[in-house]
Amino acid sequence: MAAVQETIDHVKTIDVDQYKYGFTTDLESVKAPRGLNEDIVRFISDKKNEPEWMLEWRLDAFERWQTMDEPDWARVSYPKIDFQSLYYYAAPKNSEGPKSLDEVDPEILRMYEKLGIPLKEQELLAGVRKHDEPSQLDAEPSDEDGYAQMAGKVAIDAVVDSVSVVTTFKKELAKAGVIFCSISEALQEHPELVKKYLGTVVPKSDNYYATLNSAVFSDGSFVYIPPGVRCPMELSTYFRINETETGQFERTLIIADKGSYVSYLEGCTAPMRDENQLHAAVVELVCLDDAEIKYSTVQNWYPGDSEGKGGVYNFVTKRADCRGKNSKVSWTQVETGSAITWKYPSCILRGDNSVGEFYSIAISNGHQQVDSGTKMIHLGKNTSSKIISKGIAAGKSDNTYRGLVSTHRKATNARNFTQCDSLLIGNKCGAHTVPYIEAKNSSAHFEHEATTSKISDDQMFYCQQRGLNEEEAIALIVNGFVREVMQQLPMEFMAETQKLIGISLEGSVG
Amino acid sequence: MGEAATKLTVVRNPAEEGFLKTYADIAGTLPGTEKIVKARRDAMAVFEELGLPHRRVEEWKYTDLRAAIKEANPVAKPASVDAGALKSALGALADVDAIRVVLLDGHFAADLSNVDDAGKGMRIMPLAEALGDKEFAAAHAEIANVLEHDTSVALNTGLMTDGAAIRISGPHETPIHIVHATTAQSASLVTTRNTVSVGAGANVTLIESFVSLGDAGVQVNTVTHVGIGDDAHVVHVKVQKENAESLHLATWAVELSARCHYDTLQVTTGAALTRNQIYLTFNGEDAKAHMNAAYLQRGKQHCDSTLVIDHIVPGCESRELYKGVLDDQARGVFQGKIMVKPEAQKTDGKQMAQALLLSDEAEFDSKPELEIFADDVVCGHGSTSGAIDDELLFYLRARGIPEKKARALLVQAFVGEAIAIIEEHEKLYEALMGIAEDWLSEAV
Secondary structure, three states: OHHHHHHHHHHHHOOHHHOOOOOOOOOOEEEOOOOOOHHHHHHHHHHOOOOHHHHHHHHHHHHHHHOOOOOOOOOOOOOOOOHHHOEOOEEEOOOOOOOOHHHOOHHHHHHHHHOOOOHHHHHHHOOOOOOOOOOOOOOOOOOHHHHHOOOOOEEEEEEEOOEEEEEOOHHHHHHOOOEEEEHHHHHHHOHHHHHHHOOOOOOOOOOHHHHHHHHHOOEOEEEEEOOOOEOOOEEEEEEEOOOOOEEEOEEEEEEEOOOOEEEEEEEEEOOOOOOEEEEOOEEEEEEOOOOEEEEEEEEOOOOOOOOOOOEEEEEEEEEEEEOOOOOEEEEEEEEOOOOEEEEOOEEEEOOOOOEEEEEEEEEEOOOOEEEEOOEEEEOOOOOEEEEEEEEEEOOOOEEEEEEEEEEOOOOOOOEEEEEEEEEEOOOOOEEEEEEEEEEOOOOOEEEEEEEEEOOOHHHHHHHHHOOOOHHHHHHHHHHHHHHHHHOOOOHHHHHHHHHHHOOOOOOOOO | OHHHHHHOOOOOOHHHHHHHHHHHHHHHHOOOOHHHHHHHHHHHHHHHHHOOOOOOOHHHOOOOHHHHOOOOOOEOOOOOOOHHHHHHHHHHHHHOOOEEEEEEOOEEOHHHOOHHHOOOOEEEEEHHHHHOOHHHHHHHHHHHHHOOOOHHHHHHHHHOOEOEEEEEOOEOOOOEEEEEEEOOOOOEEEEEEEEEEEOOOOEEEEEEEEEEOOOOOEEEEEEEEEEEOOOOEEEEEEEEEOOOOOEEEEEEEEEEOOOOEEEEEEEEOOOOEEEEEEEEEEOOOOOEEEEEEEEEEOOOOEEEEEEEEEEOOOOOEEEEEEEEEEOOOOEEEEEEEEEEOOOOOOOEEEEEEEEEEOOOOOEEEEEEEEEEOOOOOEEEEEEEEEOOOHHHHHHHHHOOOOHHHHHHHHHHHHHHHHHHHHOOOHHHHHHHHHHHHHHHHOOO
């Protein structure tokens, strides 16, 4: 059908066989023995030199995990995962902990350059240091001007397989009081903060994959924004699975203290492998009074080849707790990768007047299976939430939106607006919508809308009748289809996303 | 999930044991040829395996039947009532001219019915009789198997006592009204099955009403199978105003052929717990189904509307408009699933579920689902819930209308939108709007 030709072409360019991040990098690595048992959990904890309470926490999670069953309610099918055949810990050699860029294995830096994330270069371009100067990680920011320059920069925590290899701009962030480091480092330097918040949003035995993560998580990012601070730059984590047969289990914990603001970006890629790689992350966001967290994800794990072989299994638990009054959390996600996506970033709107938002573009092609959505749980008074989900299914893929909106009896004046739209390209794919809406309060006002369509002749006629040619009309309509979500992405990700989705956005950016 | 969770149900509750025992006790006395006997046995085997659905079974997430049914009531004994009592129970519905088939406590009551007035092209016989007919039974046994995964249907197949078997051809002005009345003075079980076959090009209005003449809680389980031929036009109305002690499980299994029109309306005010299920399948191209419902519930009433619309051929249109009014601690449930198979291109499916919550403790749970495998389709669903709009209320009150009256007007307008689907049947329309009015006037 001509009307969606442009979209088809663009989606094809991100087709599974053309995965551009599918290279591997030869990194020498240290691995834990294959399989999972109590000793492996101890091994990981020991490697990280963790405090005793952390080990106990992990062991408790592991014990509970052994009694749990894999969930099977999602619309995804895959051969049973043999959890004993995986490696639960892999770290590039000589990088047992984050350090300055100069000490980072040049192979890793090259890998990130190839991914379009030149850690070192970025640091140079940002004017943090000159060539012959020591890395910024050792240098103190010179003066207040230097501090002001930080706006527009992005601090990156780079995670390869199981460990964080480097975190940039740490010192500069520290000046603002912001803590941004790997979670292993946080466990050494700020154990009180980790202990206070870890597992308070996603309990250690929340669900099958989250429990597994609690037991074996290897690294991830930790962010703490002190009261009243507006984080001076975008924070970002870049995840890369490099090793074979490795599970990646990262844990991210972000705390926005009273009146603070942070924007956090997350990107992911993996090499092309024949076997399936497992990724089971947990992300916890804590948002206190008047604070705001904006969390954006561009997920581009390897989706498998055109026959559906290989690809990453992505089982992620992401949840935000709007604990304080007037707090706000906004999730934005662009999902183009993974063989299987099982992911429901959620908001618990506990504080009065808190706001939760979820913007999602999920594109599936080839044999990909996406089962994703959100949960908005209204507990406080005058809470509001907004869900905009756009699913585009092509090839032989299945794309499911699954979501829950619920109000507690006492959550007076709760508001929700949900819109989930699906676009199908071809007749071998499927688009599904499974929303759950539970209103337990008469003052709650819920609206839910979902549509599935191709571009209608009426829309085309309307545009063409106003002098647009067919191509322009399609571009305009498809552009309109995802625009609401695109607008939510930070500028830094917008460019990448445009390339990923490949849908023309003429005239709508900015 | 449903499957795995069900398998965990090893221990049967007294109700499950009770239904199995009832079947064992009365199987020998139930009507039907060998084929039907086998169908009943198979169905009860399904029930034995699945048990009563509970909230871990996805399709029954919001209506926990296992918790709601504490024990199986004894099968109702055939009773008799005088025509006047039935007329007053039916209210305005009694004034709608119709060929009346009365099922009293699950048995055909010839003295209260006027099936002899059925004209040419309309054949009505009691189901108990039809089940004994070889040709009919063979066809009906297959129908029973279509929905074997559904426990409430399985239970119906196993225990059905009687109902109406109707065959229609040609156009008919006069509607057919199947009255399901219960007289119980003590807890009882009533299981009925209707089967309606509408021939090509035929035209008919079908009304099913459910009323209580007694005060005791009755477990009502009813299934109606409707098969509609090419180019036929059927209006199917269901009215349920049973006493507030009753438990009501109703299933419609509908199959549509090419170019036919099927319009439905379900009005519910009664029963402690109601579950209205519709399984509708488009078997012929370019058919249309427009389905509306209005339910008004208060106290601790619970009304569940579950729809499964299956588009398997191209070019069909489905529309749903479900409107619920919930007061006190009443709970409304809407589960609507539109499925579009790969071949069903040019499908146009739209669904809207709306609830008006009149009290802070009322609850509305909605799960409108789309499952789409064809690319050239227009499908959508919407779901809204909220209280009466203050601005609308203000508008009316500013014009001198007292608050109570203003609220009633707004509620009436709200459900009226759904009831309007049968506007052309003036008397029926007035009778149904009257039910909504009565409900409102009962408000404290």
